Amino acid sequence: MERRTLLRRGDTVRVIAGRDKGKSGKILGIDAGRVTVERVNIIKRHTRANPSRNVRGGILEKESPIHLSNVMIVCPGCGKATRIGRSARPDGTRARTCRRCNVSLDQ
Ligand SMILES: [Zn+2]
Known part of the structure; x- marks a missing residue:
């Protein structure tokens, strides 16, 4: 089931729990109750070179x-x-508003 959220792609968010607690960045994508945030929760993917698809081998860092x-x-x-x-x-x-200061979060 799709969980409703008031967050949108492009919003700036702060991480409040986990390994990257305290970091903030823009939302790159939202899917199935999870968000991808720029420069947060970076994983290293070890990729094998694939010349036919022009992929360089090595360690790729990705959110x-x-x-x-x-x-x-x-x-x-x-x-x-x-x-x-x-x-x-x-x-x-x-409109979405800040519950602290009532400023609109939407332009
Ligand atoms: Zn505010």
Whole structure:
């Protein structure tokens, strides 16, 4: 089952648990309750050279996904990791807001 999340690709998040606790970066992708965050949870993949596909052998460093619950969005207004609230805009659409300072998290 797809878990609902208010996080979106491109959001800046901070890692709040795990090996990369304290790091922050942009969300590169979201899938099945997990997010891939730039420069977070880097794994080394040992790849074999494959000349026909123009792949160089060696150790490739790559982000791997971490669980949604281990990240929090960073508010552009107060700069803190925060939970996400929802509020109605004057035009009736719903915006994500910072629960600390009520600044909109959407442009
Ligand atoms: Zn804020």
